[in-house]
Amino acid sequence: MWSRSIASSKILNVTRNVQQLNVSQQRNFRVAVAGASGGIGQPLSLLLKINNLVKTLVLYDVQNTAGVAADLSHIPTQAKVLHFTGAENMSAALKGAEVLVIPAGVPRKPGMTRDDLFNTNASIVASIAEVAAKSCPKAMVAIISNPVNSTVPIFSEVLKKHGAYDPKRIFGVTTLDVERAVTFVAEMKSLNPDSVNIPVIGGHAGTTILPIISQATPKVSIDKDKLAPLIARIQDAGTEVVKAKAGAGSATLSMAYSAARFTDSLLQALSGTPNIVECAYVKSDVTEAKYFANPLLLGKDGIQQNLGIGTLTPYEKELLDKAVPQLVQNIKKGEDFVNKK
């Protein structure tokens, strides 16, 4: 199963044809959001508040979580909302989280690359990892903060230092790349996006984002002259939003939707729902890059099976060959940040 529907959402269930667990099978989880007051954090927290698999929703940020929590707490769903503000309260916030979602950090402004965020966001992600290693070492961790190609290695290296590293539980969230690939292809081919799936492999920046259109389901045929611009649009879609927002940040609403869907998949996998497959950027030996995104089968302990990249066309292979050295560089930068301090 590879469904983009948020299966456990109270509202979305009304309109979507989704798989439901029996109530007896259902477990409820403690989910923490670090960066909960931000542009992504707030709508993400809203979507998690209406997810039936969430029993406790913990909002953590360096500012304003009381307001967001008061607001969300008036929505009549089972998830109880707790809030913590400030570094001194982070360890209480993360304690016992079974899933930790991290949209903490600064977003891009026009003219910036994701890597330009490294100087600020590397420290933010490392500081959250320091606390997570002690407060929720068994949590599934979904890292949104950019540059994802480097922040996932940073989080991993910090956990290694604390002896709390489990590569099966640390995910860079690349779901939005999949959503964009699906949206643009569905538009181009006049398909219902609900029925379209497209794996996106590699990383989450520019040419490291590799939509594998040849593996789209249903199969789509795209004219040669349209393929390169389509792939470029998917790769540059984040920049398209940054430009349109003109200094007011980057994708927040589509990202919140994507993160809510990815979190829901983690929760379903934790609940024992079989055949949950998502693309994410994880520790990998699929290519020379030590971290790489591709479809993963998720289970109770995180990654149950890495499904690899399948068969690529010569053109896709060419793009992959160009992406891997870039990823290797981004990964090394993240690892060095932690280990050369």
Ligand SMILES: NC(=O)C1=CN([C@@H]2O[C@H](COP(=O)(O)OP(=O)(O)OC[C@H]3O[C@@H](n4cnc5c(N)ncnc54)[C@H](O)[C@@H]3O)[C@@H](O)[C@H]2O)C=CC1
């Ligand atoms: N992986 C992906 O596909 C995407 C990633 N992003 C990234 O997500 C991040 C967040 O973006 P936005 O929500 O738009 O930014 P934002 O600036 O609106 O929100 C970020 C939040 O993080 C908080 N924060 C800062 N330092 C913190 C710390 N040490 N601990 C906890 N919270 C802290 C801020 O107070 C703020 O509330 C950015 O790095 C952005 O580039 C954005 C879109 C897509």
Ligand SMILES: O=C([O-])CC(=O)C(=O)O
């Ligand atoms: O483009 C950005 O800076 C935010 C992001 O990662 C995306 O929208 O894919």
